[in-house]
Amino acid sequence: MKILQNQYELTNHLGNVQATVLDRTTPILNNDTLVTGYNSDISLAHDYYPFGMLMPGRYVSDTGRKCVTINTSILVPVIVRVYLWQTEGVGHRNGGISTPPVHQLPVALVAADEKPYVYHYNDASTHPNGEVITGQTVEGNAEYTISLSEEPSGGVTTYFQVHADTNQTDQEIGFDLTLPGDCYVDMRVRQYYTGTGEEYYDAVTWTQVDMSGAQQVLVPIDKTSVAAGGKTILELRFNTTTAAEFPGGVGGVMRNFYYKITHYEPKTHIAIVCDEKDNYRFGAQTQEKVNEVAGIGNHYTALFWEYDSRTGRRWNRDPRPNKSISPYAVFNGNPIRFSDPLGDSVSVKGLYERDANGNLKNYDKVRAFETFASTTEGNAFILSYAEKGFSLQGEIVKGLNIQAEEEGINSARGVDLIYSFHDGESNYTSPSLLEGRLKINIGMKRDVWSTMRPDIFKPGSFSEGVREVESFSHESFLHADLQTRRYIGNRNFFNNPNPNLHFDSRLDIIKGGYDHDDAIYNKSNSLHYRQGLNLLKDAQIKLLNSDFKGSSPISDEGLQDFMRSGRTGEFKKSH
Incomplete structure (x- = not known):
């Protein structure tokens, strides 16, 4: 131990560090000369608002001020x-020798330099002044007049090259359009697969805009519909409702054509961060304070979140959200009752109880759980309930290393799994419903088998170690699995008057009460039976290679005896 470097936490029931005591002492003097005792130095002490923000004025520490x-x-x-500012528009007669295909229309280097391209059927001489499109500048922006004179309905189409961006979520095309009476426009956005090919799909499907007179048109573009490197073209087709062709001398006017885009500008933040009397890194829920972000005690970090204690909200989405509350909410909205030390909402922390010296209280039981979890079947079982990012490293079983790279199938269906110890007479698996998710609580008794059945098991024996593993296998593969599948298949799960009634679709068995013996483990075709037996075979190999080197392996018959004695504890032979 290094004197003057150790601090000891004093926490409340939520894990909030409310004070730390140093191993440094201050002498108590009598008449300034005689030392009559010593006081321990308090490193810091503070109170919290409910969501973990420090209360101003209720904070003490012995550290000097340091700023950076x-x-x-x-x-x-x-x-x-x-x-758009270009006043020039280009007209092309459909079928003309020099008329390019639409996919070959040129693209300007910048969006503001784009111009409209009008495709029409009649000779240009039939239009006023022989021009199909004319442009001018009005209040700094381009305004285009498109002649529809004597053209067939649907025979005039205008194309604009759109500078869409696959990296921008918020994109929009807008313009003001004025049409003569009895006219309407069909509009869509073509998305070409490449910059040169003629194949395309509709990024925005044909939409009819019914209007005469002036109106503002807005065309949103979803970035997911934009193909990187391909041309994006807005297409407007003009129609009349009263005749086969437009009357002479009429036209449409487009003005204030714009692209709404998002660009990024650099901005520099200068912050002065002070370590104001804060010489201990941990605070609410024993999580680490990140004072550089928002000041002392205003921001915390944990395995699965960054958390702002002033707003009571996490920065990232909850990896195990409850459907009934926001994915950015914390503590189920009740910080007085609930805590979330990892920022994820579930763990196996209830198994890792420690004494005053930091040693595991239930070594044999934890070894059994980690052995269970290190087998192929146990690993897959735990991962099926794990949230993305969940990890479990063995403290006793060194080869145990579970990493959930994606959310497990049962977790995605709204089921959580919780292991813990208790002082009751037997193991149990109990379901409960909280905030729209099924919580399956597996409670394992702290007593080892040699304490409960000294006539069968010797303390610290290999057979006792295997039997402890089977207890975790039994509660997990039989009860937790059945409760999970029954809940997923029947949302009236909690309305069943018999909470022990299970349905096993793989055996076509419906059995009241406990379905341990004849229904499951006495049938060799049962998946539960095969899972349990394979797991125990794997587990005893791992135990024989670790704490029980030199022990004799248990036969398949002996392992089956463990499995069949699940409820009654009645063994056919001594172990």
């Missing part, structure tokens, strides 16, 4: 509108 200046540059999104 931090510069952070970030990119800030800025939404802007880019307007």
